[in-house]
Amino acid sequence: MNYKMIFHVVGKMFKLLSALLMLPIFVSLIYKERQSTLLSFLAVAVLCYIFYFVIDYFTDGERDRDFYNREGFVIVTLTWIIFSIFGALPFYFSGEIPNYIDSLFETVSGFTTTGSTILPDIEKLDKSILLWRSFTHFIGGMGVIVFALAILPRSPHNIHIAKAEIPGPYFGKVVSSIKQTAIYLYSIYIALTVILFVLLLIGNVGVFDSLNIAFSTAGTGGFSIKNSGIAYYNSTYVTVVVAVFMLIFSMNLNIIYFVIFKKFFKALKSEELLWFLGLVALTSVIIFLDIYRSYDTPYHSLLDVFFTVSSVVSTTGFTYNNFDIWPTFSKMIILLLMIVGGCAGGTAGGIKIPRFIFFVKNAKNSISKALSPKKIISIKIDGKIIKDTNPLANYLLLYSFIFVFLLLITSIQINDFQDAISLVVTTISNAGPAFNNYGPLNNFSSVPYFTKIVLSISMLLGRLELIPLIVLFSSKTWRKRHTIKK
Secondary structure: OOHHHHHHHHHHHHHHHHHHOHHHHHHHHHOOOOHHHHHHHHHHHHHHHHHHHHHHHHHOOOOOOOOOHHHHHHHHHHHHHHHHHHHOHHHHHHOOOOOHHHHHHHHHHHHOOOOOOOOOOHHHOOHHHHHHHHHHHHHHHHOHHHHHHHHOOOOOOHHHHHHHHOOOOOOOOOOOOHHHHHHHHHHHHHHHHHHHHHHHHHOOOOHHHHHHHHHHHHOOOOOOOOOOHHHHHOOHHHHHHHHHHHHHHOOOHHHHHHHHOOOHHHHHOOHHHHHHHHHHHHHHHHHHHHHHHHOOOHHHHHHHHHHHHHHHHOOOOOOOOOHHHOOHHHHHHHHHHHHHOOOOOOOOOOOOHHHHHHHHHHHHHHHHHHHOOOOOOOOEEOOEEOOOOHHHHHHHHHHHHHHHHHHHHHOOOOOOHHHHHHHHHHHHOOOOOOOHHHOOOOOOOOOOHHHHHHHHHHHHHHHOOOHHHHHHOOHHHHOOOOOOOO
């Protein structure tokens, strides 16, 4: 294990976090907020910079250049844990969230773009605190490390870090350089966020509200600054704009890159995109037909369904209506959409569309193989043959095992089955709201502290897609690598 290189990069992450905290500090100064709020952000920013300075001092100079996948996994996981632990301190120091476990839960939910909250009254928070909540979504959406790769010097080791953080079963580069890929993708990410911000301003949402909604939508996180969520604005225009952009941000940004650079045919040929849009359309129609009689007019039910499906499949989780009162059949579809999530290479959570495609095609091929044992069948996704299906199959198996384990642990303190299963699904899928006592119009404040820690781990597992967090706590990770002498 290359400890010096790991701590050197982690030190850089402390510096990055210190810099990111400047935004809420700036907002606190603009709105002349309580001194305790301003000092809480300043204290954490200074503390992070001190950690960076000390780590950089001891890791500067000559370093072992050996760097492999396990170092990448460790760096990514440590970065997310550090950002969660230190990112929670402003909530705690300011007194806005007086319990640190609650502060940690809120922060993990922010960075992992889950959007589950323990706050019963959001509107009473200081504006800098509200902005920090939304900003954590924006930071975590594309990934802390991906942002770092865009600003750090080029290195042949960056590929190991990128693979460990970017969500999805594969890592696709739009250009040959990892650094340049990160720059392009983050440029698209920021540009789309700015466009959404401007469109919300046109809808008379207001500068501060528009900025927060744009951050939360871009990261597909769903933290709102109003207790009633997007419904507060009572605007069809705002509702449709946010719904559309939730879908855009949950698409593969590589596809958006191809569209921008006039490679429309390549983008439209994407099997992943067609399956994603088809899933949205199909489930919207099915739910619409299921709940049709519960609404006064088809228009209102169609708008409700479109927004809710967009919010759930993108795992944004914005509150708009109480889908917990919908028929059970529709709620089961909502649950399945949470599990599937959006595309690989986007900011959405879930197991991702490519794995869902693999699951469906693999099941189909298994039936064909049973009928024709000698028939050679291959699985193709986007025209590419999946030569080694073991990683995808193993991931789904590991996901199922961890899901059941988390469900068992959660059920120790959560006695209602619907509560327990929906809490695990929404956290491991980074979706946001659950059902029943923790539905769209409720919050997670009543969840016992032990379970909040379990659910925080579930959110990290979901965002990092299981493997990096497991690797960090594996004893084999920390064993010295043996080299074979010639």
